[in-house]
Amino acid sequence: MRAIEIQKTGGPAVLQLVERPRPELTGPDDILVRLMAAGVNPVDTKIRANGALLPAGFPLVPGCDGAGVVEAVGADVTRFKPGDEVWFCHGGLGGPVGNYAEYICLDNHLAQAKPHALGFAEAAAAPLVLLTAWEALSDRAGLAADQTVLIHAGAGGVGHVAIQLARLAGARVCTTVSGPEKADFAHALGAEYCINYREEDLVHAVMEWTGGRGVDVALDTVGPACFRQTIPAMAAYGNLVTILDPGPDLDLKEARVRNLRLSLELMLTPQLRDLPRALAHQGEILRRCGKLIDSGELKIHVSQTFPLAAAAQAHQLLEAGHVTGKLALTID
Structure with a gap:
């Protein structure tokens, strides 16, 4: 063969x-x-x-x-x-x-x-992206109806199914994208709010969308810098999940003050x-x-x-x- x-x-x-x-x-x-x-x-x-x-x-x-x-x-x-x-x-x-x-x-x-x-x-x-998104949102974060969720890279492989699964769970979804075409794609999938990470400050945009509260759940599909930037965008007692190694140089003081639950997702385990x-x-x-x-x-x-x-x-x-x-x- x-x-x-x-x-x-x-x-x-x-x-x-x-x-x-x-x-x-x-x-x-x-x-x-x-x-x-x-x-x-x-x-x-x-x-x-x-x-x-x-x-x-x-x-x-x-x-x-x-x-x-x-x-x-x-x-x-x-x-x-x-x-x-x-x-x-x-x-x-x-x-x-x-x-x-x-x-x-x-x-x-x-x-x-x-x-x-x-x-x-x-x-x-x-299969891989479906399993990753489902396990991250449902098994790791326990996403529930009426929660707010931030999906990073919403037009990507994991991101585009994560938006849909979060909406099917009854959550409100915001996502990060690189431009207008990706935003149109994410909106069509069910994202309520798109943040152009090249032009907008992530934390400011999230806080504006959530009325200053922060998101209940966030899914990092990008890497260490994104993981660190997301911590101050989280609501107290929120769930932050990453599908990548968050890196060795993590300052978790703010995550601790917010009482966040930090989770790692690897569907290959x-x-x-x-x-x-x-x-x-x-x-x-x-x-x-x-x-x-x-x-x-x-x-x-x-x-x-x-x-x-x-x-x-x-x-x-x-x-x-x-x-x-x-x-x-x-x-x-």
Whole structure:
């Protein structure tokens, strides 16, 4: 089968199209999936640049997100049959199991039935960001109806689904964007107020929007500087969640005075630590998101697709920044 392989860390040029053996069923609970598309995520670029997250290491087939058609099933599989369409977040963290390829073999319990409303590219682009946003807002922050929430980078991959999930929870949403087009996009998703971070002071804008109270919940999808800037924009007893390392030089005096709950969100933890119950919980999140998608309440925006052989171009675009929504690889 064709696959993208990384043999050493480096820039996008280390992504090489190669021929690899097609994976085979190894256990009674496995399914073999003919991949139709793979999501492209920032974690893929970080693994390419910095190294594998699992001991299997290199050579590595990247790609955490996939969607495709079940080709074969193990003896004990009753949830799926050949021809079923599935989506999932699995692989891409080290070794030969990843979704930048024509086939992948995985435990059937890690996959869910693909939403009917999504094409394969949209379905492949969705799992990681959906799981991240849901876990951050619901599991970490306990977001509730009528709360105010700040979503950073609302036009980005995690941000654009986080806005929608927060609105579905009954919250009021403000978000940061880089310009008018991104603001129009975020408003269409349900954001009530958009802050142009290039032109406006974050804290002043948030306090104006909340009548001086600050937001109940904030989701940082940008990094350490953004995390620090958000602390004085929080309401007392608020929840601030980051999906990135907040950095070593944190002054948390103001966070302590405000009695904030600070949370870290990494949806890859169940894979990295082999946590079956957490993986099952993520499966339930995907199932529930699928229902919201099929009912028209939740949308996935893919701004651009690339053929498998052009994975390096997708990484270049993602690392250049300011992608609206998600990118995906289509596998012919």
